[in-house]
Amino acid sequence: MPMIPFPFDYYRPATLQEAVALFGELDAGGKRPLYYNGGTEILTLGRMREVHTEAVIDVKRIPECRMLGRHAGMFVWGASLTLSEVHDAGLFPLLGKTGAGVADRTSRNKITLGGNICSQFIYKEAVLPLLVTDSLVRIVGPTGDRVAPIGQLFDQTLRLGGGDLLVQAMTATGYAELPYVTIKRRKSSAIDYPLVTIAAIRTQEGMRFAFSGLCAFPFRSLEMEDILNNRELPIAQRIQLASAALPGPILNDIKGSALYRKHVWSVAMTEAMEALEKGASIGR
Amino acid sequence: MAPGESGGSALAEIGRSVPKKESFYKVTGTARYTGDRTEARYLHASLKISPHAHARILGIDVARARALPGVRAIVTGADCDVLTGEEIRDRPIVARDRVRYHGEVVAVVVADTETQARQAVDLIEVRYEPLPVVQSPTEAMRPGAPILHERLGEYEKGPGVVPVPGTNIASIIYVRLGDMTQGWALSETIVENAISFKPSDHAAMETRSAIAEILPDGRIHVVSSTQAPFAVKMYMAKYFGTEAGQVEVEAPLVGGAYGGKAAIQLELIAYLASRAAGGRPVKAMYTRLQDMITAPCHIGLEAIVRLGSTKEGKIVAAHLTYRFDGGAYDDKSSDVARAAAGDCTGPYAFEHLHCECLTVYTNHPYASAFRGYGHAELTFAIERAIDALAEELQIDPWTLRMINIARPGDLAPTRDLLNESNLGDLPACMERMKALAGWDDWKVRQVDDFRIRAKGISCFWKNSSIDPNASSGAIVSFNVDGSMNLDTGVVELGTGTRTVLAQILAERMRMRTERIHVRSVVDTAISPEHWKTVASRGVFMAGRAVLHAADDAIRQLKAIAACVLRADPEDLELGDEEVFVRGDPHVRIEVKKICYGYMFPNGNTIGGQIIGRGAYTQRRMNPMNPFTGEGTPGPEWNVGAHSVEVELDTRDCTYRIVKAISVNDAGRVMNRMGALGQIKGAMSMGLSFANRETFLFDNEARVQNPTLRDYSIFRYGENPEYVVEFVERPCLDGPYGARALGEHGLIGMPAALASALSRASGVRLNRLPLFPERIWRARMGYADDSVSL
Amino acid sequence: MKEARCQLELRINGDTRLANAYPTDLLLDVLRDSFGLTGAKPGCRNGDCGACTVWVDGQPMKSCLLLAAECPGLEVTTIEGLKGGxxxxxxxxxxxxxxxxxxxxxxxxxxxxxxxxxxxxxxxxxxxxxxxxxxxxxxxxxxxxxxxxxxxxxxxxxxxxxxxxxxxxxxxxxxxxxx
CATH class of the missing domain: 1.10.150.120 ([2Fe-2S]-binding domain)
Structure with a gap:
């Protein structure tokens, strides 16, 4: 049984410029092209006809997309790095470990950082560490090559223009020294989508949090952070107040009811905040 | 002495951990399963399935699909009016006029390639008129509930099947002992406990596959991932009016079955597809989604158990109501229910008993056999009630069980008299389990501020009910080097049965198992019949047949050797591939010199190639009376005792299964590591089922989690520590005393897990699976009615 | 619905093999159907079960999550090519x-x-x-x-x-x- 019930063409440009130009041509030709990194989502959703395209543009051998390292005080994460590569590099445990909560190891050998962030699924857990660290993203597209804070572009999803390609993310290296928490709670299986995933970090100014699974999109909420950093109140009360400031309704689906999700989030938040306030970290 | 034993000499081959004969194929990727067969001449079938759980089919438009290049045929319900089913013939092969479950097949496309078939399926347009759905036995029995099978009374049905036309009751069976009025009068304490769980899946890693072809002389050739090639042969002949000998079925290695591949479904579809394509070979493989919802699943159950007891803990009255959720078609559901009814009390002797056991139609995927065949289900109902009674009586749950366990001299619910051979030694299993679990040391323990450890226990019995005339055969032959070939009709599902059968042959022939060659494919045209590779009957029945075949071969060897050695056959012995004179062992001849006859130095030859044959049928079986339960549906009750230890985090009710213990009466352990693997694998499956496995239905009875992503099963490292031990009290009918083993690690696991978690959480948990959210809701007093449960 | 096959040069178990495949073909299907390497099993075709795991440049990956078209230039190893027992x-x-x-x-x-x-x-x-x-x-x-x-x-x-x-x-x- 073929997995994909519709035909598409496969392209593998060698450079960013080629990729963007190709996208433009194919788009103009009505091919509804998609950039293809790990491709796992295009394949699985395509099988269910939840994604349609007539052309995929495989970008994962473009050197800029494969970059991994430090540059000018920043970690540079090529969008085509697999989640396994990001994890195994060990440069930034919050990102590595949060990404390592996605799917399973051999899937993560294929799933890329960029693919996860630009996913159609609602979880996109790899974006959480980028949100709490005010990371930068480099986008190449028909309007050129630009760098922007992720907070400006990420609102439920990464807001890209037509033909825009996420090339890299960049995180100030100093964040790797800070206490952090990454917690993922699932319904029952070791491999599953989250009931809730929390990525958090404690800076000089206070704690920062980003969540996935709680609402129908990943988010970081400054309003909630203000409440959660109000040390005049006990942790339990801060969590209670913060839950009233969620940016959307709590998910209620086959993984968990909204009632239980909220409870699980509260328990995990208690654990996270107690650790961070002590300056301790929690990894997977 | 048990069959096979000759007394005195120690067994060399029985008990030895011989790796499965097909081991090196399986670790190198060379093992071939049905779907691995690829031939250029094959056409490919793809299925259009119903998105509705209950709907009238208003019309099917195949024109666009038919016009696609490569499409050879399209089959719809209009092409075949045969109704199928082993108990009740209630199921069309392809839906006609109406669909009754989400995933039901409405059309089949046959095309040159899989891609073409799949693309054509997408172009078939089916117009439906949705109908109200029935989601549970309780709903199905409510007055005014939609009736799934209006023509229930007209369906052809097997003996002992008692449908109630005009209702959704597919079959009903009663079991009665003693006098309930008297029983309740004797009861000083009465408890009632209700349990339930929805249908779930087998989730074998190999999805079901079948290849069918109609040969020029009308013969039907089928290759299938089936546990029951001989049943496929029999039923296909019956359904399609062919002579039995005209159907040939091959069963290659099967990639996991657990009962789910005993059902006959895809073979019939592949046959219709081949017929529509002029008899050309058509290959059909279920996708994972179809394997989960289109193919038969694991049965659901709602049960109410009421127990009456003296204050000392002697249970004197039991009223049992079992309502199995058989789904949209009966298949084997009513037989699963019958098996559950036969052993309805669990391993206890209740003097006064009334059991009403129903199989109910719902708009769920239909159920078939699942490892344990109704026993994990009834055991969950009984054992949860026993725990509730223990709590009520303030008696230790282990002690309460020991007080009531059935012993030799007691009657089974079927009124069979129990004895030391037909009943395994459960008290011995219970004693050993108690020691291994440290049951007397502690049962609940606070670990830290949030974590509580607790233990739970259960025990069970299972009789292997099969058709009373089911038979099994074996053929043995020799190679010129004196090594042997063994053929039986037992399909190799991964249980290692064919290897154990080789061990039985080797033991009897007093040679090494490594010198026995076993085919890994069953072909009904060649292999002797084995009814079905189900019910943990492979070793028992085929093992007896192998012993007969070995004896037949030995007799022939001795006859030739007697001539050559000029000795009375009765004075001859066989050992180490030689026949020798018992009282003068240096007078001997090698088996390889006589197994193809013996050639004298001058060329004269006597005898010919030796072929041994054997067959076995279980003794004095007869079906249960559906109004009293009386009968002898199976030969022996095999038993075991389980324990599970958990650590519950009381904050979010997540938990870790720390340890699981199983002590089983194996009768005789035939292959130690194989037996441990069977028990541990079954425990794992039982725990996974109890911990997380269920279909999740929406309000329209559509399955919400038909992928292995959303229907999760245990993964590496989620398993607890397993502790497995055996008691060995031989069954005098089993080869070398062996008892059934393949299902028995599973049966008590759900009950033991629920017992431990109830103890840890302080609330009685009676619904499966035991999702942390379910436990949390029970503790908080919230309703158990979320989309996630 | 028309779709053009393409010729792919693949490195499989140390050999160079040519496959005539569609761009949408999964590595899993090309291994099984074009080369008879049926050791990789189609357990779910959804990346959930791992039965189709092979190595791509030495990394274990699910061959149902790869297009064959992605593989030219990469070393694919299946169970049939596994050396060292x-x-x-x-x-x-x-x-x-x-x-x-x-x-x-x-x-x-x-x-x-x-x-x-x-x-x-x-x-x-x-x-x-x-x-x-x-x-x-x-x-x-x-x-x-x-x-x-x-x-x-x-x-x-x-x-x-x-x-x-x-x-x-x-x-x-x-x-x-x-x-």
Whole structure:
């Protein structure tokens, strides 16, 4: 049984410029092209006809997309790095470990950082560490090559223009020294989508949090952070107040009811905040 | 002495951990399963399935699909009016006029390639008129509930099947002992406990596959991932009016079955597809989604158990109501229910008993056999009630069980008299389990501020009910080097049965198992019949047949050797591939010199190639009376005792299964590591089922989690520590005393897990699976009615 | 619906092979249908079960999550091309499979895992092996097999033997079952 019930063409440009130009041509030709990194989502959703395209543009051998390292005080994460590569590099445990909560190891050998962030699924857990660290993203597209804070572009999803390609993310290296928490709670299986995933970090100014699974999109909420950093109140009360400031309704689906999700989030938040306030970290 | 034993000499081959004969194929990727067969001449079938759980089919438009290049045929319900089913013939092969479950097949496309078939399926347009759905036995029995099978009374049905036309009751069976009025009068304490769980899946890693072809002389050739090639042969002949000998079925290695591949479904579809394509070979493989919802699943159950007891803990009255959720078609559901009814009390002797056991139609995927065949289900109902009674009586749950366990001299619910051979030694299993679990040391323990450890226990019995005339055969032959070939009709599902059968042959022939060659494919045209590779009957029945075949071969060897050695056959012995004179062992001849006859130095030859044959049928079986339960549906009750230890985090009710213990009466352990693997694998499956496995239905009875992503099963490292031990009290009918083993690690696991978690959480948990959210809701007093449960 | 096949030059088990495939074809299907390498099994085609695991440039990956078109220039290794039989032998000796359907995928994953340096700890072993589903065993048997190989490898005892096996290409599988 073929997995994909519709035909598409496969392209593998060698450079960013080629990729963007190709996208433009194919788009103009009505091919509804998609950039293809790990491709796992295009394949699985395509099988269910939840994604349609007539052309995929495989970008994962473009050197800029494969970059991994430090540059000018920043970690540079090529969008085509697999989640396994990001994890195994060990440069930034919050990102590595949060990404390592996605799917399973051999899937993560294929799933890329960029693919996860630009996913159609609602979880996109790899974006959480980028949100709490005010990371930068480099986008190449028909309007050129630009760098922007992720907070400006990420609102439920990464807001890209037509033909825009996420090339890299960049995180100030100093964040790797800070206490952090990454917690993922699932319904029952070791491999599953989250009931809730929390990525958090404690800076000089206070704690920062980003969540996935709680609402129908990943988010970081400054309003909630203000409440959660109000040390005049006990942790339990801060969590209670913060839950009233969620940016959307709590998910209620086959993984968990909204009632239980909220409870699980509260328990995990208690654990996270107690650790961070002590300056301790929690990894997977 | 048990069959096979000759007394005195120690067994060399029985008990030895011989790796499965097909081991090196399986670790190198060379093992071939049905779907691995690829031939250029094959056409490919793809299925259009119903998105509705209950709907009238208003019309099917195949024109666009038919016009696609490569499409050879399209089959719809209009092409075949045969109704199928082993108990009740209630199921069309392809839906006609109406669909009754989400995933039901409405059309089949046959095309040159899989891609073409799949693309054509997408172009078939089916117009439906949705109908109200029935989601549970309780709903199905409510007055005014939609009736799934209006023509229930007209369906052809097997003996002992008692449908109630005009209702959704597919079959009903009663079991009665003693006098309930008297029983309740004797009861000083009465408890009632209700349990339930929805249908779930087998989730074998190999999805079901079948290849069918109609040969020029009308013969039907089928290759299938089936546990029951001989049943496929029999039923296909019956359904399609062919002579039995005209159907040939091959069963290659099967990639996991657990009962789910005993059902006959895809073979019939592949046959219709081949017929529509002029008899050309058509290959059909279920996708994972179809394997989960289109193919038969694991049965659901709602049960109410009421127990009456003296204050000392002697249970004197039991009223049992079992309502199995058989789904949209009966298949084997009513037989699963019958098996559950036969052993309805669990391993206890209740003097006064009334059991009403129903199989109910719902708009769920239909159920078939699942490892344990109704026993994990009834055991969950009984054992949860026993725990509730223990709590009520303030008696230790282990002690309460020991007080009531059935012993030799007691009657089974079927009124069979129990004895030391037909009943395994459960008290011995219970004693050993108690020691291994440290049951007397502690049962609940606070670990830290949030974590509580607790233990739970259960025990069970299972009789292997099969058709009373089911038979099994074996053929043995020799190679010129004196090594042997063994053929039986037992399909190799991964249980290692064919290897154990080789061990039985080797033991009897007093040679090494490594010198026995076993085919890994069953072909009904060649292999002797084995009814079905189900019910943990492979070793028992085929093992007896192998012993007969070995004896037949030995007799022939001795006859030739007697001539050559000029000795009375009765004075001859066989050992180490030689026949020798018992009282003068240096007078001997090698088996390889006589197994193809013996050639004298001058060329004269006597005898010919030796072929041994054997067959076995279980003794004095007869079906249960559906109004009293009386009968002898199976030969022996095999038993075991389980324990599970958990650590519950009381904050979010997540938990870790720390340890699981199983002590089983194996009768005789035939292959130690194989037996441990069977028990541990079954425990794992039982725990996974109890911990997380269920279909999740929406309000329209559509399955919400038909992928292995959303229907999760245990993964590496989620398993607890397993502790497995055996008691060995031989069954005098089993080869070398062996008892059934393949299902028995599973049966008590759900009950033991629920017992431990109830103890840890302080609330009685009676619904499966035991999702942390379910436990949390029970503790908080919230309703158990979320989309996630 | 029209779709053009393309010629792909693939490196499979050390050989260069040509496949006439559609751009939408999965590596899994090309391995099975074009080359008869049916050791990789289509357990779910959704990246959930791991039965189709192969190596791509030495990394275990699910061949249902790869297009064949992605693979030119990469070394694909399937269970049929696995050299060195220690993991396979350990699976046999520990009874680490029953039906065997998940086994090739498990072994490909476990074998890659066992070659990690430094040797993987329990957490890493669990993390990797949770990529595959086995429905028959209790996983304890698999754990024992994998740990045994990892331990032997970390002790270096098999270093020489492994090299020899790779050279003679037998995978050390000859006549191991007897005795």
């Amino acid at each position: 220690e993991m396979q032998r350990a699976f046999v000796e520990q009874f680490a499979f029953q039906c065997g359907y998940c086994t090739p995928g498990f072994i490909m994953n476990a074998e890659a895992l066992s070659r990690l340096q430094p040797p993987p700890d329990e957490d890493t072993i669990r993390d990797w092996l949770q990529s595959n589903i086995c429905r028959c065993t209790s996983y304890e048997e698999i754990r024992l097999a994998v740990r045994e190989v990892i331990q032997r490898r970390s002790e270096g005892k098999l270093a020489e033997e492994a090299e020899r096996l790779v050279e003679d290409g037998s995978g050390g599988m000859k006549g191991e079952l007897n005795g």
